[in-house]
Amino acid sequence: MADSAQAQELVYLVTGGCGFLGEHVVRMLLQQEPRLRELRIFDLHLGPWLEELKTGPVQVTAIQGDVTQAHEVAAAVAGAHVVIHTAGLVDVFGRASPETIHAVNVQGTKNVIEACVQTGTQFLVYTSSMEVVGPNIKGHPFYRGNEDTPYEAVHRHPYPRSKALAEQLVLEANGRKVRGGLPLVTCALRPTGIYGEGHQIMRDLYQQGLRLGGRLFRAIPASVEHGRVYVGNVAWMHVLVARELQERAALMGGQVYFCYDKSPYKSYEDFNMEFLGPCGLRLVGTRPLLPYWLLMLLAFLNALLQWLLRPLLLYAPLLNPYTLAMANTTFTVSTDKAQRHFGYEPLFSWEESRTRTVRWMQTMDSSAQ
Ligand SMILES: NC(=O)c1ccc[n+]([C@@H]2O[C@H](COP(=O)([O-])OP(=O)(O)OC[C@H]3O[C@@H](n4cnc5c(N)ncnc54)[C@H](O)[C@@H]3O)[C@@H](O)[C@H]2O)c1
Ligand SMILES: CC(C)CCC[C@@H](C)[C@H]1CC[C@H]2[C@@H]3[C@H](O)C=C4C[C@@H](O)CC[C@]4(C)[C@H]3CC[C@]12C
Structure with a gap:
């Protein structure tokens, strides 16, 4: 017992700990990090x-607390050994202004870095996104690429632009001296599209399908691959990185890692059907029902309506030119960098990830009736 008492010495802080991913990170830390003494959960909205x-x-x-408020962040970080910074404003639908997205994702990240430096916290793990790479606005495919695959990253949309800037800040901060003189060790994780228990978009699609009499209509060709990763594996990767960063600072400091697991390569819609299918929904059409030019027109109409209606109400449908381009551009990763650098293996198999997600959707289903 002396060992475990001695081992319980670490203080972790998870920003955004009440979000979709954050909650899984929090629960995973409690299960898988035996050296934890205190776990701080910092969020704008506590669950x-x-x-x-x-x-x-x-x-x-x-x-x-609010990551845009430097003093609140510094107070939360003081005395923590490790910070896992997942807080972010995830918005590709035009719900928030570009300024707000920048403030939360970029200024918020700056505040976290400065808090680490000022208070002497040495290890920082940042939840970045595949979107710091792509898909780009030119629609270039990124087919099973890895961290070194050349790709023309062009960011016009506020969300990917903010994630790219924040990631850059985190990586550049690696090696800065923190209070006490030790070097800050940082790294960034880039999940693809995360799915699993608590995924709001999956919930919305399910409800949309029910409204349409149990059907969804194919909009994107089945041949367009979209990278997906199970939330439990993303959380596990965060826990492992946070732990191993303390042992392998020279190798891992300043590095980026895609978050991956054994989820199959499929189109966005076909992948969703792995969960929506067992809940009674059907995807109609082996090919898109509408030609792409018409979908694009609808997406632009939605964007126009959003702009026109903005003084009166918030109109933010799933389909807009940016989300259409994302869903319609192949972007998948195939890499073993995390395995080579810190021994990552997915904790949940594909079958288990699917079962857990379906079970969650079915609970939602019965609670809705
Ligand atoms: N969902 C995905 O598919 C996905 C993919 C790649 C990367 N990411 C990244 O993962 C992170 C978590 O995303 P998520 O999908 O769990 O989103 P989420 O919206 O469910 O969680 C974000 C959390 O951050 C909190 N937050 C927002 N603004 C804040 C502020 N000003 N101060 C403090 N807390 C604030 C929210 O309250 C929320 O709990 C984000 O950084 C996102 O960019 C998400
Ligand atoms: C065109 C319509 C028929 C379907 C619209 C689907 C659209 C809402 C989906 C498609 C791809 C999704 C994004 C993708 O999985 C990856 C990320 C990265 C992450 O950092 C934030 C979430 C995001 C942008 C997903 C949002 C929903 C998207 C655009």
């Missing part, structure tokens, strides 16, 4: 589920 975590052996501290 009620945090209460149930407070009865365990690890001290769970919930902090309601």
Whole structure:
């Protein structure tokens, strides 16, 4: 027992710990990080589920705060050994202004870095995104690429632009001296499209399918591959990186890693059907029902309507020129960098990831009736 008592010495902070990914990271840390003494969860909106975590052996501290407020971030970071920064404004639908996206994703990340430097926190893991690479606006395919695959990254949309800037800040901060003189060690993880329990878009698509009499209509050719990764494996990768960064700083510091697992390569819609199918939905059409030019026209009409209606109401449908380009451009990764650098293997097989996601959707299904 002396060993485990000695081992429980680390303080972790998870920003955005009440979000879709953040909650999985929090739960994974509690399960898989035996050296944890205190887990701080920092979020703009705290979830009620945090209460149930407070009865365990690890001290769970919930902090309601805003990453754009430097003093709030510094107070939360002070005394933490590791920061996992997942907080972000994920918006590709035009719900938030470009300024707000920049403030949360870029200024928020700057605040986290400065807080580490000022308070002496040495390890920072940043949740980046595949979108710092692509798909680009030219629609170039990225077919099973890795961290070294050349690709013309062009960012026009506020969300990917903000993620790219924030990632760059995190990587450039690697090696800066933190309070006490030790070097800051940082790295960035780039998930592809995350799915799993708690995925809001999957929920929305399910509800849309129900409204359409149990059908969804194919919009994108089945041959367009879209990278997906299970949330439990993304969380596991964060936990592992945070742990191994402390042992392999020279190798891992300043590095980026795609988040991957054994989820199959499929189109966005066919992949979703792996979960929506068992819940009774059907994807109509082996080919897109509408020609691409018509979908593009509808996407532009949606963008125009959003702009016209903005003074009156927020109109933010799933389809806009950016989301259409994302769904319609092949972007998949195939890499073993995380395995080589820190021994990552997915914790959940594809079958388990699918079962867990379907089970979650079916619970939602019965609670909706
Ligand atoms: N969902 C995906 O497919 C995906 C893919 C790649 C990368 N990511 C990245 O993963 C991270 C988590 O994304 P998610 O899908 O869980 O999104 P999410 O919206 O579910 O979670 C983000 C969390 O950050 C919090 N947050 C937002 N603004 C904040 C602020 N100003 N101060 C403090 N907290 C704030 C939110 O309250 C929320 O709990 C993001 O950084 C996102 O860019 C997500
Ligand atoms: C064209 C319509 C028929 C379908 C629209 C689907 C669209 C809403 C989906 C397609 C691809 C999705 C993005 C992709 O999985 C990866 C990411 C990266 C991540 O950082 C944030 C979420 C995001 C942008 C997904 C959002 C929803 C998208 C655009």
